[in-house]
Amino acid sequence: MIKFDSVSKRYPGGHEALLNLGFDLGAGEFAFLTGHSGAGKSTLLKLVMCMEKASGGQVIVNGKNLNRLSRRQLPYFRRNIGVVFQDHQLLFDRSVFDNVALPLLVAGYSNEDAARRVRAALDKVGLLKKENQNPIALSGGEQQRVGIARAVVNKPVLLLADEPTGNLDPELSAEIMDLFEQFNQVGTSVLIATHDRGLIDRNKHRVLTLEKGRLADSEDAA
Amino acid sequence: MSRNASSNSVVGRKKVNKISWFQQNQETAVDSLSRLMVEPGSSFLTWSVIGIALALPVCLLLFLQNLQQLNRSLDQAGNISLFMDIAISEAALENNRREIEAMEEVLTVTAISAETALVEFQATSGLGNVLENLDENPLPPVLVVTPAETALGSLPVLAGELDARPDVEYVQVDLEWVQRLFAIIGFAERLAAGLALLLGLGVILAVGNTVRLAIENRRDEILVMKLVGGTDAYVARPFLYTGIWYGIGGGLISILLVLIVFLFLSGPLSQLLTLYGSDYSLAGISVSNALLLLVTAGGLGFIGACVTVIRQLKNIEPA
Numbered sequence: 001m002i003k004f005d006s007v008s009k010r011y012p013g014g015h016e017a018l019l020n021l022g023f024d025l026g027a028g029e030f031a032f033l034t035g036h037s038g039a040g041k042s043t044l045l046k047l048v049m050c051m052e053k054a055s056g057g058q059v060i061v062n063g064k065n066l067n068r069l070s071r072r073q074l075p076y077f078r079r080n081i082g083v084v085f086q087d088h089q090l091l092f093d094r095s096v097f098d099n100v101a102l103p104l105l106v107a108g109y110s111n112e113d114a115a116r117r118v119r120a121a122l123d124k125v126g127l128l129k130k131e132n133q134n135p136i137a138l139s140g141g142e143q144q145r146v147g148i149a150r151a152v153v154n155k156p157v158l159l160l161a162d163e164p165t166g167n168l169d170p171e172l173s174a175e176i177m178d179l180f181e182q183f184n185q186v187g188t189s190v191l192i193a194t195h196d197r198g199l200i201d202r203n204k205h206r207v208l209t210l211e212k213g214r215l216a217d218s219e220d221a222a
Numbered sequence: 223m224s225r226n227a228s229s230n231s232v233v234g235r236k237k238v239n240k241i242s243w244f245q246q247n248q249e250t251a252v253d254s255l256s257r258l259m260v261e262p263g264s265s266f267l268t269w270s271v272i273g274i275a276l277a278l279p280v281c282l283l284l285f286l287q288n289l290q291q292l293n294r295s296l297d298q299a300g301n302i303s304l305f306m307d308i309a310i311s312e313a314a315l316e317n318n319r320r321e322i323e324a325m326e327e328v329l330t331v332t333a334i335s336a337e338t339a340l341v342e343f344q345a346t347s348g349l350g351n352v353l354e355n356l357d358e359n360p361l362p363p364v365l366v367v368t369p370a371e372t373a374l375g376s377l378p379v380l381a382g383e384l385d386a387r388p389d390v391e392y393v394q395v396d397l398e399w400v401q402r403l404f405a406i407i408g409f410a411e412r413l414a415a416g417l418a419l420l421l422g423l424g425v426i427l428a429v430g431n432t433v434r435l436a437i438e439n440r441r442d443e444i445l446v447m448k449l450v451g452g453t454d455a456y457v458a459r460p461f462l463y464t465g466i467w468y469g470i471g472g473g474l475i476s477i478l479l480v481l482i483v484f485l486f487l488s489g490p491l492s493q494l495l496t497l498y499g500s501d502y503s504l505a506g507i508s509v510s511n512a513l514l515l516l517v518t519a520g521g522l523g524f525i526g527a528c529v530t531v532i533r534q535l536k537n538i539e540p541a
């Protein structure tokens with residue numbers, strides 16, 4: 001699903017965020033991405049989303065070589081990937097429902113089909129009753145779950161999450177991890193960036209550890 | 223989790239219905255318009271700016287159209303008086319009349335016999351008694367030539383041709399008046415065209431700037447849309463419609479302004495024209511021209527939005 005082949009990323013300032021990175025994430029796999037602050041976790045996810053381009057090496061995601069992805073193909077590529085951000089990136093000028101519906105509207109779904117899928121996704125994250133509220137009126141955990149609903153509403157083949165449990169209490173974190181497990185069970189590949197060691201230890205999955213932009217070790221917890 | 227969990231909570235691979243390109247556009251158009259209506263005050267301001275910019279050249283053009291029409295309706299203007307040989311026979315006079323009337327550049331020719339001319343002169347000049355004492359009629363017969371509309375621009379040529387006729391002694395044209403008018407109209411037409419061009423450019427810039435602000439206001443939304451797979455066309459579309467709506471709204475206001483201006487002017491003007499013996503009435507903007515104005519306004523709005531959207535949206539990329 002994701003293949004990095006000696007990938008480097010140098011930011012315009014000259015900072016080397018990632019150095020000669022190589023790994024493979026198979027289809028349907030579940031992996032954690034960890035490392036100290038500034039190790040390059042977010043950078044790696046941005047490369048996968050094609051929000052940043054690699055300065056060297058090959059990034060292949062869902063069979064597409066991102067070096068050769070044209071501007072025109074980019075949106076269609078992104079529709080296969082769901083992303084959850086730490087700062088959830090919700091729009092506060094519209095309801096929870098409309099936030100979750102965005103990926104579907106962008107892809108041209110009819111209103112009925114979109115509504116059906118949005119409700120299914122909100123149901124999954126347990127927020128069906130709050131569909132008409134403005135996300136600003138929700139708690140941090142609820143907002144995070146709206147972000148997750150938006151990430152999965154399009155049934156992506158790959159789900160990325162950057163610190164999805166960053167500011168949640170352990171109980172909520174466990175609930176959200178449970179959601180990711182469910183999506184993984186129906187075939188979605190999952191890659192979660194986090195430095196919450198406890199979270200990693202509780203869930204037995206493959207761990208990719210970054211250290212100053214290099215891959216330290218690839219422990220197979222399972 | 224809820225009553226419909228069984229039907230749709232599992233990842234279903236059902237075929238989805240995508241809405242058509244046309245339907246998408248329709249929805250976006252309506253959404254863009256309703257966004258403008260949310261802030262009627264500031265939208266109205268933009269509409270007014272565009273409306274005034276469009277109304278100016280349109281008023282000028284309509285005014286010129288009226289001036290040309292008016293020129294045609296005032297009979298004397300551009301008429302050519304041919305003072306004939308004083309000894310000309312009535313048959314020869316009628317012959318001349320018919321030949322001249324047959325000319326392409328001529329609309330009609332009226333013959334005024336020497337006798338009629340004398341009677342008219344006596345009546346209007348106040349020299350009746352003096353003339354009565356004359357043995358002979360000193361006035362020649364006159365042919366009054368009304369040129370065809372097409373010849374109005376080149377009266378001197380026509381006058382020259384008529385002067386060359388053997389029976390014509392003297393040609394009198396109200397040339398200066400007509401020529402000046404035509405020169406002024408020609409100049410003003412250019413002025414109007416230049417003004418239209420300049421103000422059209424102004425409309426494009428005004429819409430462009432307003433759309434730029436709209437894009438800035440929806441920056442977050444654009445970022446998220448791009449992140450979840452919105453194409454450039456999808457992201458741009460609402461702003462293009464915003465531009466079109468600004469244009470059309472401005473066009474409506476300009477039509478309203480033109481109507482008001484003509485209503486305002488037509489009263490005093492018809493009074494003025496009655497004094498000059500004309501029953502000419504002011505022609506306002508026609509329905510087809512109003513529609514053309516709306517379409518043009520919408521087009522200018524679209525261009526303004528296009529220019530901005532192409533430049534701005536490239537700069538807004540999630541990172």
Ligand SMILES: Nc1ncnc2c1ncn2[C@@H]1O[C@H](COP(=O)(O)OP(=O)(O)OP(=O)(O)O)[C@@H](O)[C@H]1O
Pocket residue numbers: 011012013015016017035036037038039040041042043044195
């Ligand atoms: N847009 C950018 N321009 C320049 N440097 C950047 C940019 N984004 C990140 N960096 C640098 O790249 C390095 C890796 O950043 P990154 O955000 O990937 O780290 P991270 O592992 O996600 O850290 P954290 O756990 O704090 O989120 C950092 O040193 C950061 O300063």
Ligand SMILES: [Mg+2]
Pocket residue numbers: 041042043162
């Ligand atoms: Mg980070």
